[in-house]
Amino acid sequence: MCPRWSPGSLNVGLRCYHACMVFVKSILAGLLCLIAVEVLLLVTISVATITPPGTTVGIDVVSVARHSFPVWILAVLAFSLGFHWEYRRLNLRRAK
Secondary structure: OOOOOOOOOHHHHHHHHHHHHHHHHHHHHHHHHHHHHHHHHHHHHHHHOOOOOOOOOOOOHHHHHHHOHHHHHHHHHHHHHHHHHHHHHHHHHHHO
16 A cells, blocks of 8 residues: 655655556556457357348347356456556556
């Protein structure tokens, strides 16, 4: 946990702010990656299903998420990769 800000510790406060922002930005990047992968998954499912002309395809997102273990693995993997990528990118930029 970051120490409380005091007038004599401006540098500590800035480092604390940067450390907290690294996590916030990394979480947002992970969520963005998760949303992008799930949208691509739904588009792929709807395009990959072959239907006769004049019919429609209905995808129940709740049913797919509830009963499909690979979808959960894909979601966790997508969030983890997005989070890790942004976290490393921000920390490497700070180190330079």
